[in-house]
Amino acid sequence: MPAASAIKVMVVDDQASMRAMIRSALQDLGFRDIRDKAEAGDALEAIKADRVHLIISDYNMPGMNGMDFLRTVREDPVIGKTAFIMLTGSSEKDIVQQAAALGVNNYVVKPFAPAALKEKIERVFGELS
Numbered sequence: 001m002p003a004a005s006a007i008k009v010m011v012v013d014d015q016a017s018m019r020a021m022i023r024s025a026l027q028d029l030g031f032r033d034i035r036d037k038a039e040a041g042d043a044l045e046a047i048k049a050d051r052v053h054l055i056i057s058d059y060n061m062p063g064m065n066g067m068d069f070l071r072t073v074r075e076d077p078v079i080g081k082t083a084f085i086m087l088t089g090s091s092e093k094d095i096v097q098q099a100a101a102l103g104v105n106n107y108v109v110k111p112f113a114p115a116a117l118k119e120k121i122e123r124v125f126g127e128l129s
Contacts (some may be wrong), residue, residue: 004030004128008051011036012043012069013046013058013087018110022087024116028119029128040069045078054121056108059088060097067098074103083124087112 009031011022019036026034033052037043040057041116047055055073059064059066066086074080085106086099096107104121 002125002128005032007031007053007125008033009035009054009056010043010047010052011056011060012038012040012066014038014061015058018058020088022117025117028114029118039071040064040066044069045084047073048076051079052082054083054085054124056085056087059086059090059099063129067095067102070099070102070104085120085124 009026011019011034013019013022016038019038022038023034035046035052037046043055057066057069064072064090070084070086073082073084082101083105085108086104087108087110088095089110091109099107105124108117108120118128
């Protein structure tokens with residue numbers, strides 16, 4: 001049972017309001033080390049410089065979308081095993097299947113309740129203490 005406070009998280013979403021909402025939900029769950037970026041490319045650089053345990057990324061972003069970001073993370077020998085949860089406003093089957101094929105750890109459809117986010121994180125890390 002990992003303590004949420006011991007898990008480093010990177011939140012990636014092009015909407016500042018969504019990043020703030022996710023940060024608030026994570027803080028309510030006990031997470032303390034939460035970083036965020038508006039663009040996947042910036043997040044990738046930051047993660048390579050200072051690794052995290054969990055990436056929570058939006059799917060639909062300008063530039064590098066969430067799927068390309070996931071693919072890039074999985075192909076990297078250093079950060080490739082980082083837990084990755086995809087957020088999207090769509091539950092289209094082909095997107096879910098493509099993300100699964102690339103090794104996404106879990107999937108959250110927006111809008112979501114903090115309890116749903118907690119459940120998805122616990123499916124990856126086990127019960128949070």
